[in-house]
Amino acid sequence: MINPGLSRYEVVLDNKYFLRDLVESITLEESLDEIAYRATVRLVVTPDFPGITPGQEIRVSGIPFGGTEMVYLLHPGVVWEVESESHGQKHITVTIYDKxxxxxxxxxxxxxxxxxxxxxxxxxxxxxxxxxxxxxxxxxxxxxxxxxxxxxxxxxxxxxxxxxxxxxxxxxxxxxxxxxxxxxxLGSNETVWVLESGQNVESLVQRRTLEGTVTAVKVLGTAKKARTEIDTSGMTLEEIGRLYGSEEDREDLPSPVLAIEYGENDKYGTLQKVIQDSKIETVAQAIEAARKALTGMQETLTVTAIDINTIRAGDKVSLDGWELLVTSVKHDLGSPGHMTLELASEDYVRRRYYYD
Structure with missing residues (x-):
């Protein structure tokens, strides 16, 4: 076996070629920014190597942390990219995605x-x-x-x-x-793994920033809503006429303001976001959207720890008693392996990944 530390893992090509004895390293990566789980596998090429090409089916299996039976970690997968290099011995790096x-x-x-x-x-x-x-x-x-x-x-x-x-x-x-x-x-995983500083956590980096902070939100209506929701009390008859005229006539009118909400602008200054979404159909929806878009100081954590190879992006973990969501994960598989997790609160995840 090339890497004895990977004895708990298996890579299977086309459901018939078991490549464990050729594997030098395996990493698994996933992020809420992307849909697909990605594996990077480095292999040594021997005379009996079966050959590998993009489009072939492939899977990665392993014994989960604390378990005894092998399970699928990335399956079904597809070979997406193959890169070879030779330094006396030929090596291949394979990029794999789930389907x-x-x-x-x-x-x-x-x-x-x-x-x-x-x-x-x-x-x-x-x-x-x-x-x-x-x-x-x-x-x-x-x-x-x-x-x-x-x-x-x-x-x-x-x-x-x-x-x-x-x-x-x-x-x-x-x-x-x-x-x-x-x-x-997100956060519905049955097993919530516990991470503790000084125990299974090797390093912890906390990042706090005003980048992405929103202390004021203005929600604007669309042209269609202008005729029914804009306040015409301060408009001239000519402006009102254009409002109820053609779309071209209404282009030089301001968008109707459906809601304005403020957050911690006294503390952090005014950092305003403007929302104009045709899916917001009422003032009540506009107020709700504005309040949810308000954010304070942004805080994320990066944790390096002993690998728990079944943790996925979107899972909930407990860090020193604080329940957080995994926004990205990188598993460097081995015995023991190591993992790097990006963690954030559910409120942060909602704003960062589910609010445009």
Missing amino acids: TIYLAKSEDEYILPAGQTASQRIERYAADWNIPLGNIADTGIPLVRAVYRAQSIYSMMMADLKETATKGGGLYRPRMTPYGLELVQ
Whole structure:
């Protein structure tokens, strides 16, 4: 075996070539910024090496932390990129993605009726693209009519999930599993791993910044809402005439202000965000959206620890008694391996990843 520390792991190509004895290193990486789980596997090439090329099926398995039986860690996967180098001995670095990568790289267009939930729309996308489904959580929030022109399937999914979050729903993430595409709520993992400084945590970096802080939010209406929601009391008859005239006539009128909300502007100064979203249909929705967009000082943590190889982006962990969500994870597999986690509060995740 090239790396004895990887004896608890297996890489299987095309469901028949077991490459464990050729593996030099394996890393697994995932982030809330992307949909697909990524593995990077470095292999040594021997005379009996079967050959490997992009498009082949591949999987990574391992014995979970504290377990005894091997489970799938990345499956189903696809070989996405192969890079070879020779320094006497030939080596290959293989980049692997789980098959949600096709949702990020494939484009289509949809016109979807109002009243559907994000869950129902994901079922529609999956049916059209012949994607097997596992457990799809019920998001429960009816969405407005959507017109999605040429864009990736993943961007449509995220637009649906962001609308769900902005309307007070939960935070959800698509995830590929051996059972098919699933929709999971962030922080819903059954096992919440406990990380403790001075125990299994090797290093902890805390970052605090005003970058991304929002202390004032103005929500503007669209031209369509202008005729019904703008205050015309201070307008001239000519301006009112243009307001009720054509779209071209209304172009030089200010957008109607549906809501203005303030946060910690006395403490941090005024850092204003403007929201103009056709999906916001009432003043009450505008006020709610404004309040949710207010943010204080931004705080994230980076943790390096003994590897717990089943932790995924979106999972909840406990750090020194503080429950946080994993925004990104990198597993350097081994015995023991090491992991690097980016952690943040649920409020931060909602604002950073689910509010445009």
